[in-house]
Amino acid sequence: MADGSHFDLDGYAGYRKAMNEKILESGHLGIKRFFNLDTQAYADGALPARTKELLGLVASAVLRCNDCIDYHLIQCAKHGVTDEELLEALNVALVVGGSIVIPHLRHAADTLSQLRAAQKSGRDLGEFA
16 A cells, blocks of 8 residues: 555455355354354443453454454444553553564554544544444
């Protein structure tokens, strides 16, 4: 990308949506149930959704899943999580996961930069999720 980014946030959003639709079109009951379970796990409950998204972000970084990191960063941004809160959560991931998490921190920084630029330009973050 011209700005030095290596991640295409718009491309990610379109690909994720298209592939989720394709997977769910199969009608497989187990897959549909798992997708629903995943959605419900992040809903408000004893813990607010924004906290659960931060937990998902930490787990995703430790498990080294950039796709998951992107998703949880988008959700965190939609919930109004600040950069300072995100950095603290990512620091926990680094401490738990060790130096192998560093490349995923770089990826998270790239994604977050694009998310904040999108917010600044007035884009609706709902289009990314």
